[in-house]
Amino acid sequence: VFCITEMIERRAALTNACEPSVAFNRFVSESILVLDVCETAAPLLPGSAYVDPSLPLIEGAAAARQIVMEHLTPDNGRIALLLSDIDLTRARQVHEWLSSAGLCSEVLLVERHHFAQRYPFLMGASAACIPSYPNQVDDNLFLGPMSSVNRTSLHDLAITHVLSVVDHDVQLSVSPAPVHKLSRIRDECSADITAVIRIALPFISSALAGGGRVLVHCDRGASRSASVVAAHLMQVHGLNLCSALETIMAHRPCVRPNEGFMRQLNERRWQEVQ
Numbered sequence: 001v002f003c004i005t006e007m008i009e010r011r012a013a014l015t016n017a018c019e020p021s022v023a024f025n026r027f028v029s030e031s032i033l034v035l036d037v038c039e040t041a042a043p044l045l046p047g048s049a050y051v052d053p054s055l056p057l058i059e060g061a062a063a064a065r066q067i068v069m070e071h072l073t074p075d076n077g078r079i080a081l082l083l084s085d086i087d088l089t090r091a092r093q094v095h096e097w098l099s100s101a102g103l104c105s106e107v108l109l110v111e112r113h114h115f116a117q118r119y120p121f122l123m124g125a126s127a128a129c130i131p132s133y134p135n136q137v138d139d140n141l142f143l144g145p146m147s148s149v150n151r152t153s154l155h156d157l158a159i160t161h162v163l164s165v166v167d168h169d170v171q172l173s174v175s176p177a178p179v180h181k182l183s184r185i186r187d188e189c190s191a192d193i194t195a196v197i198r199i200a201l202p203f204i205s206s207a208l209a210g211g212g213r214v215l216v217h218c219d220r221g222a223s224r225s226a227s228v229v230a231a232h233l234m235q236v237h238g239l240n241l242c243s244a245l246e247t248i249m250a251h252r253p254c255v256r257p258n259e260g261f262m263r264q265l266n267e268r269r270w271q272e273v274q
Contacts (some may be wrong), residue, residue, distance in 0.1 A: 016109070017088060020118040021136045023081055023110035025251045027122070028133040031074040033104065035064050036083040037090045038112050043124030045083065047072045051094070061094045065103070072127070080104045083112040121156040133157070134221065135252040140213040141204070143229050143252055145221035146170075154178060160212035163200055165224040178215075179207070187223045189260030196224075197231045197270040204232050226255040230265055241265050 026032065027045065034048035037057075041050055049064035049072070051057070069077050080098055084091035091109045098104040116123050122130075131152040134144025142148075142157060149162060151174045161179045164170040167186045172178060181203050183196045200216075207214045218224035226248055233244040241262070248255050257265065264270075 017084065017091075017111050017114075018108050020110060020115045021139075021251075023108055023115055024119055024122075024133075025135045026079070026081060026108060028130075029135065029253070030076050030079075031072075033065065033068055033074055033077045033080040034083070035061060035068070035080065035094065036112065037061065037094050038083060038085045039090070040085075042112065042116070045081075045122055046125050046127035046130050047074060048083070051090075057090055057093055058097050061097060065098075078103075078105045080107045082107065082109050083115065084109050086111055086113065119156075134215055134217065137229055137233075137248055137251050140208055140211075141229065141232070142213070142215045143221055143225055143248065143255075144215060144217050146217060146219045148221070149215065149217055154215070157215075158213050159215045161203070161207040161214045163203055163214065163216045163225075163228065165196060165200070165216065165218045165228055179212075183228075185224055187218065187258060189258050191260065192264075193224065193227050193261045194264045194267075194270045197228055200228045201232055201235060201270070204228075205236070220254075221252065222254050223257045223261060226252070227257045227261040227265060230257065231270060234265070234268070235271065 031047055034045050035051055036044055036048055037051045039053045044050060049067040051060040051064045068074060082091045082094055088109060095107045095109060098107050131150050132147035133153045134142040134148040137143050149170065149172065154174050159178050162172060164182045165185060167184050170182060172180055183199055185191050185193065185196050204214050216225045216229050229248055230241065230244040233239050233247055234241065245255065
């Protein structure tokens, strides 16, 4: 009985709506299968299709999926994002169909109303005009590559502060320009990330305390900037390194600090009083 109950609870948890930020991170990381299963039409996410409510649900979902797969050609059609009404009944049935038919290995549900409130700039946008966006690690903290430092993403996400953890100059081509700090460092195991973290953490904390929204980036958004964000989570939330990286990778799976940075993060010398 316990095993059956546990399986039912686990299955229900998997078909609950995720946070809008989780859906956003998945959507901007790669093109996936996106279906709008709401009963009323609204502006669509780029690359998505609407499940016609006049058709039987699974028939409509199959038709919408065919449109996406054949004409919009997502990079990873094995992952699906379903935009749902507050009542998740239709979305859960489509989730069950996609999973049981072996069409998708991962299906996320998100309430369309809440997602559109948080990310209105995505609804109805052209797929050809979607820029590179950073991933949202926390309510007001973003992590991304150099390409995410663009006029559109900075404006859309209302970024007020940018921390560049790179070994070259960075120009912010947006007006008004966010507060910008450049911390020069190479992505090498011998590089001193501890010194960068000591400067970066007060910058991030001050910005967040003042109600700002911070983008931390390096070239790929995988090693240098991820190390800084990990240190921030370790300091603010009392996490160990493993937990901090797990938290970040849940939002940005490509995160991979180099071995030297990992060692320095574990040593926590950046927390010592200078």
